[in-house]
Amino acid sequence: MDIRPILTTLRRHKTAAALIVFEVALTCAIICNAVFLIQSRITRMNSPSGMVENELVRVGVRGINEHGENEALTRSDLALLRSLPGVKSVSIANQVRYGDSSWNSGINLTTDQKIPNASVSTYLGDAQFVKTLGLKLVAGRDFNADEMISYAKLREPGANVAVPSAIITRALADKLYPGQDPVGKVFYSWGDEPTRVIGVVEHLLRPNDWIKPGMGEFSVIFPIEMGYDAGIYLLRVDPSQREQVLKSAGEALVKNGPVRILSERNARVEDMADKFYQTDRSMIWLLSAVCIALLIVTALGIVGLASFWVQQRTRQIGVRRALGATRGQILRYFQTENFLLTSIGIVLGMAMAFAINLALMKYYELPRLPALYLPLGALCLWALGQIAVYGPAKRAAMVPPALATRSA
Numbered sequence: 001m002d003i004r005p006i007l008t009t010l011r012r013h014k015t016a017a018a019l020i021v022f023e024v025a026l027t028c029a030i031i032c033n034a035v036f037l038i039q040s041r042i043t044r045m046n047s048p049s050g051m052v053e054n055e056l057v058r059v060g061v062r063g064i065n066e067h068g069e070n071e072a073l074t075r076s077d078l079a080l081l082r083s084l085p086g087v088k089s090v091s092i093a094n095q096v097r098y099g100d101s102s103w104n105s106g107i108n109l110t111t112d113q114k115i116p117n118a119s120v121s122t123y124l125g126d127a128q129f130v131k132t133l134g135l136k137l138v139a140g141r142d143f144n145a146d147e148m149i150s151y152a153k154l155r156e157p158g159a160n161v162a163v164p165s166a167i168i169t170r171a172l173a174d175k176l177y178p179g180q181d182p183v184g185k186v187f188y189s190w191g192d193e194p195t196r197v198i199g200v201v202e203h204l205l206r207p208n209d210w211i212k213p214g215m216g217e218f219s220v221i222f223p224i225e226m227g228y229d230a231g232i233y234l235l236r237v238d239p240s241q242r243e244q245v246l247k248s249a250g251e252a253l254v255k256n257g258p259v260r261i262l263s264e265r266n267a268r269v270e271d272m273a274d275k276f277y278q279t280d281r282s283m284i285w286l287l288s289a290v291c292i293a294l295l296i297v298t299a300l301g302i303v304g305l306a307s308f309w310v311q312q313r314t315r316q317i318g319v320r321r322a323l324g325a326t327r328g329q330i331l332r333y334f335q336t337e338n339f340l341l342t343s344i345g346i347v348l349g350m351a352m353a354f355a356i357n358l359a360l361m362k363y364y365e366l367p368r369l370p371a372l373y374l375p376l377g378a379l380c381l382w383a384l385g386q387i388a389v390y391g392p393a394k395r396a397a398m399v400p401p402a403l404a405t406r407s408a
Contacts (some may be wrong), residue, residue, distance in 0.1 A: 003336060003340065005333075006336060006337045006340065007340075008312075008335065009337070010337070010340070010341070013309070016305055016308075017341055019301070020301060020302060020305055020341050020342075020345065021341055021344050021345040021346070021348065022345070023297075023298050023301050023382055024298060024341070024342050024344075024345025024349060024385070025086075025345040025346070025348035025349035025352055026294075026349070027294045027295065027297075027298045027345075027349065027381065028345065028346050028348075028349025028350065028352070028353060028378070028381055029349045029350075029352035029353040029355075029356055030290070030291075030294055030356070030376050031291055031294060031295070031332055031377050031380065031381075032349070032350075032369065032373045032374060032376075032377040033357055033360065033369060034287045034290060034291050035287075035291065035373060035376075035377070036357075036369050036370070036373050037287055037366070038283075038284050038287050038288065038291075040366075040367070041280040041284050042284065044209070044280060045277050045280050045281075046279075047205060047209075047216065048203045048205075048314055049097045049203065049204070049205045049273070050097075050132065050133070050134075050136070050169075050201060050202060050204040050205065051097060051133045051134055051135070051204075051269065052134030052201030052236065053269045053270045053273055054094075054239050054270050055088070055134065055236050055237060055238070055239055055242075056132075056133065056134075056234060056235065056236055056237075056268070056269035056270075057234075057235045057237060057242050057245060057246045057249070057266070057267070057268050057269065058096055058099075058232055058233070058234060058235075058266055058267055058268075058269060058272065059081075059232065059233040059234075059235060059246065059249045059250060059253065059263075059266050060231075060232040060233065060262075060263035060265065060266060061077075061228055061233075061253045061254070061260045061261065061263065062229065062260065062261050062263065063229075063258060063259055063260030063261055064320075067264075070124070070152065070227040070228065070229055070271055071150060071152060071225075071227060072229060073171070073256075073258075074092065074225075074226075074228045074231075074255045075229050076256060076257065077228055077233065077253055077256055077257075078090055078092065078233075078245055079248055080253070080256050081108070081233060081235060081252070081253075084248055084249060084252065085241070085248075086237050086238045086241035086245050087235055087236070087237050087245060087249075088132075088236045088237060089128050089132045089134060089147075089235075089236045090128065090233060090234070090235050090236070091125055091127075091128040091129040091132035091133070091184070091225060091233075091234050092126055092225065092226050092228070092232065092233050092234070093123060093124060093125040093126075093127050093129055093226060093232060093234055094122075094123065094124040094151075094224075094226055094230065094232075095121075095123060095207045095232075096124075096207065096232065096234060096269065096272075097105075097205050097206070097207055097269070097273075097403075098207065098269065098272035098273050098275075098276040099206075099207045099208075099265075099272070100179075100207075100265065102121060102206060102207040102208055103121065103122045103123075103124070104119060104120065104121050104122065104206075105119075105120060105122045105189050105190075106118070106119055106120075106189065107120050107172075107176065107187050107188070107189045107220070108118075108187065108188045108238055108367050109176065109187055109188070110188070111188055111192065113287075117173060117175070117176055117187075118175050118176060118215075118218050119171060119215065119218065120168075120189070120204060120218045120219060120220050120282065120397060121206035121217075121218065121219045121220070122189070122220050123204070123219060123221045123222070123227075124151060124222050124224040124226055124231075124367050125221055125222075125223070125224070126148060126216035126220065126223075126225045126226075127143050127144070127145050127147075127223070128150055128166065129221060129234075129332055130142050130143070130199075130201065130221070131236075132234050132235070132236045133204075133234065133236070134236065135201040135202070135203075135204055135208035136201060136202040136203070137167075137200070137202075138170055138200050138201065138202045139170075139173075139181070139182065139183050139199065139200040140167070140182075140183040140197070140198050140199030140200055141199050141273075142167070142199060143165070143167070143198070143199075143223040147164070147165055147223045148223050148224070148225050149161060149163060149222075149223060149224050149225065150224075150225055151224050151225060151226045151227060151230065151231075152227055154224065160191065161191075162190070162191055162195075163190040163191070163193075163195050163222050163223070164193070164194075164196060165195065165196055165197075165222075165223060166187075166189075166195045166196070166197060166198070166200040166220050166221060166222050167197070167198060167200065167220070167221040168182065168197055168199075168200060168201075168203060168219070168220050168221070169200070169201055169202075169203065169204050169217045169218065169219045169220075170200050170201070170202055170203070170217075170249070171203075171218060172217065172218045172219065172220065173197070173200050176216065176269035178295055182197050183198065183199065183200065183333045184196065184197065185197050188306075190222065190241075192405055195222075196289070198371040201221075203217060204217065204219040204221070204280065204332035205217055206218070206219060207220070208276075215335075232263075233249070233253075235249060242268050243268075246253065246266060246267075246268065246382075247379050250262045250266060254369040268389045287289065295380075295384060298384060298388075299384055299387070300386040300388075300391055302338065302384075302385055302388035302404055303388050303389070303391065303392060304394065306329070306334060306338065306388070306389045306391075307391075307392045307395075309334075309392075310392045310393075310395055310396040314396055314399060315400050316401075317330060317363065317396050318399060318400075318401050319399060321400070322400065322401040327353050327397035328392070328397070329400065330396050330397040330399075331393045331394060331396070331397040333393075334389055334392065334396060335386060335389060335390070335393055337389075338385045338386065338388075338389040338393075339382065339385065339386070341385075342381055342382055342385040343382075345381070346377070346378045346381055346382070349377070349381075350374050350377075350378075350396075353369060353373075353374065354369065357369035
């Protein structure tokens with residue numbers, strides 16, 4: 001089809017054509033970034049934590065206790081919790097995924113470097129930590145009971161206690177020792193003495209992941225036994241008995257020893273995850289609504305303008321039909337016209353999409369927009385434009401030559 005008559009017509013209606021082009025460009029820019037953000041949020045929500053979330057409950061207590069009795073009371077608490085009906089295993093740790101605190105540290109591979117090789121989240125857990133959380137060991141072994149170190153002794157003034165072993169995640173192992181067997185390798189994170197990697201777990205996310213992309217699984221587990229006053233009890237239970245165990249564990253801990261207060265944040269880990277991702281779900285719904293609204297507005301704009309032009313060009317259409325133009329040629333004329341306008345808008349929209357993404361990267365530390373989203377956005381808008389213009393174009397093709405001549 002010769003597009004020169006179309007270009008000539010568009011030059012006579014520059015304002016209307018520019019409005020459609022701008023509308024398509026704005027929609028393309030926003031849709032590409034919005035879909036990318038939606039996909040990022042979905043990926044974040046679906047990231048495996050590594051834990052058996054539906055079997056875990058979190059129980060914490062705080063209270064006043066005489067110095068030196070914390071360790072004994074913690075051991076008593078652990079024995080009591082493990083004896084409760086429905087409890088499979090119990091561990092005490094400094095933090096848990098979806099919690100409101102995060103312990104972090106830098107890791108060096110040599111003693112003299114100033115910049116760490118990686119920033120990691122440090123989990124301090126006892127000998128049942130891996131079992132209780134349901135972490136999957138993919139290399140090496142779990143901690144032995146004789147490797148445990150008391151957190152209270154580490155905190156003593158002047159203490160110079162080394163932490164000789166640790167378990168790391170597979171993502172961190174790939175970062176520190178790419179292409180190598182990480183078991184047996186050493187790193188420096190706790191004091192000046194090296195820590196040796198004895199095991200690798202498949203996944204263990206940080207308590208929160210408001211960090212740079214790709215670092216969410218950089219976690220290390222140290223064999224350090226917390227006291228109840230600084231740690232939290234993690235119970236792996238039968239999923240059908242979580243509520244009952246949570247209630248009975250709280251009552252048992254309050255009665256076991258001096259006056260203590262149950263933490264208000266005690267809950268099922270599955271509920272903690274649900275609350276943790278609440279903002280992500282809201283963002284997904286909001287962005288989806290914005291995308292749908294933009295597409296509807298753009299489609300209505302194309303329909304309105306195409307209908308106006310069909311009405312305005314009735315005589316022109318009649319003359320073309322009288323000169324032998326078929327209905328198919330009239331239909332393709334308006335479809336080609338829309339394709340040209342949409343294409344110009346898509347090109348401008350791609351540039352705007354990158355500009356918006358650069359601003360988001362600068363102010364919100366979001367990742368770069370993958371180039372794949374641009375052709376997908378273009379295909380979406382081309383399809384939308386053709387669907388929207390089909391109705392008015394078909395009405396134009398149905399105009400009989402005689403009626404067009406009378407209307408002129």
